[in-house]
Amino acid sequence: MSSYQEVEVVIIGAGFAGLAAAFELKKQNISFVVLEARNRPGGRVYSIKTADGVTIDMGAQWIDKDHHRINKLLSQFKLKTVSTFKKGKDIYNINGKKVISKKPPLSAPGLLDLFQATTKLNKVSKQINLNAPWCSLEAKKYDGQTMEQLLIKTRCIHQGAIGIIDFC
Numbered sequence: 001m002s003s004y005q006e007v008e009v010v011i012i013g014a015g016f017a018g019l020a021a022a023f024e025l026k027k028q029n030i031s032f033v034v035l036e037a038r039n040r041p042g043g044r045v046y047s048i049k050t051a052d053g054v055t056i057d058m059g060a061q062w063i064d065k066d067h068h069r070i071n072k073l074l075s076q077f078k079l080k081t082v083s084t085f086k087k088g089k090d091i092y093n094i095n096g097k098k099v100i101s102k103k104p105p106l107s108a109p110g111l112l113d114l115f116q117a118t119t120k121l122n123k124v125s126k127q128i129n130l131n132a133p134w135c136s137l138e139a140k141k142y143d144g145q146t147m148e149q150l151l152i153k154t155r156c157i158h159q160g161a162i163g164i165i166d167f168c
């Protein structure tokens, strides 16, 4: 016979958003369950260890001083960060080939697509209220579309350009 447990909140996904929500609910003593489709928590935040024991971040890795909420979580959980650098050469992995280049190593049409798409993204991001994104004028519209749909709208079809935006 299956047993049922009643909870006040169901959180879908154990990525950072879901885990942070669970953390807040726990503090408020509100009952919840977190449902995760994968066999691990963390979502896009994911690290692996190489054979020689080096940890490599496959997802989120950089935190800036402006990332107030994640910085708060770091201090709450007493986690340490390591410094990184912003200056230096950009290294691209193009089909397994290492390319060092000041600009993305794309053909002219690829660079044009990348420029158009990043211009559009920068324009859209300026309309978003960072403190309450859901209150922004077009919040519903942007929340209801995927990155792929946005790229199609800006006519960004070059695979290299999509790959670079996808990674960012």
Ligand SMILES: Cc1cc2nc3c(=O)[nH]c(=O)nc-3n(C[C@H](O)[C@H](O)[C@H](O)COP(=O)(O)OP(=O)(O)OC[C@H]3O[C@@H](n4cnc5c(N)ncnc54)[C@H](O)[C@@H]3O)c2cc1C
Pocket (backbone or CB within 6 Å): 012, 013, 014, 015, 016, 017, 018, 035, 036, 037, 038, 041, 042, 043, 044, 045, 058, 059, 060, 061, 062, 063, 167
């Ligand atoms: C390569 C890469 C590098 C990045 N670098 C940075 C960085 O340097 N700095 C930074 O701040 N951010 C970075 N990001 C972005 C950051 O990882 C994400 O913004 C953040 O992890 C999103 O968290 P989330 O909880 O909203 O979503 P996710 O991490 O995507 O979590 C969603 C979870 O929900 C689960 N799920 C989805 N649907 C269902 C369902 N129907 N039922 C059950 N479970 C479901 C998924 O399996 C997943 O575990 C990077 C992302 C990638 C991929």
